[in-house]
Amino acid sequence: GAVVSQHPSWVICKSGTSVKIECRSLDFQATTMFWYRQFPKQSLMLMATSNEGSKATYEQGVEKDKFLINHASLTLSTLTVTSAHPEDSSFYICSAPSAGTDTQYFGPGTRLTVL
C-alpha cells in the first residue's frame, strides 16, 4: 500500500525556537495532506489541510501564524511550529489521501517535546 513518512520521528527543542516537521508521500502524489495533533491518550484533532500550490486551510482555533504549513511539492508538506512553548509538546501526525479514493494514509508521527 501507499507509504507516508515523517521526519524527524522525535525532536526536543528549547522554548522559543522553531521546529520543522516534514511529511512525504513516498510512492504517490498528494495534492492535499492533513496535519493532526494527538495528545496522550486522546484522539487525533485535525489542525489544517495542506494544499499544494495554495494556502493551507486551518481548523477553527488553530493559530496559522504559529503553525506554518507549506506544501512545497506533490509529495512534500512541512509543518513549522514557530516560537514553540511547552504547551506545544504533542504528537504530530500527517496523512495523505490516495487519489480517487477516500482512504487516508498516515505517517508514523513526530513526537515534539518543548523544554
Add this chain to the structure above:
Amino acid sequence: GNSVTQMEGPVTLSEEAFLTINCTYTATGYPSLFWYVQYPGEGLQLLLKATKADDKGSNKGFEATYRKETTSFHLEKGSVQVSDSAVYFCALSSSNTGKLIFGQGTTLQVKP
C-alpha cells in the same frame, strides 16, 4: 457538527475472546465510516471501512456494519489474539474534502 463517540477503554480481554468496540456518530448527510488501528510505535492504519448504509466492512477477522438507523459502526471480532493489542479509532468523513473526524480511541489489551 459532526462527531464520533467510542466506548471508553481500556478493554482487556483474554485470547480467543469475543470483541466489541462500540462507535456511534452524528453527521449530516451520508458519511463514510472507518476503523483505524494504531499498533504500539506505529502510525494509524486503515482497518476497514463502509461507505453507505448496511455496508459491512471486514478485514483480518474484524467486521463492522454501517447502521444508519442507529447511527452506529460497532467493531467486532470473534476471537482476538495477543497481536490485536492496539488502539482502535472510529472515524467518519462526511464530505469530499477528505477530512476525518475521529473518536477518542479505545485501547485493547489482549492477554495470553
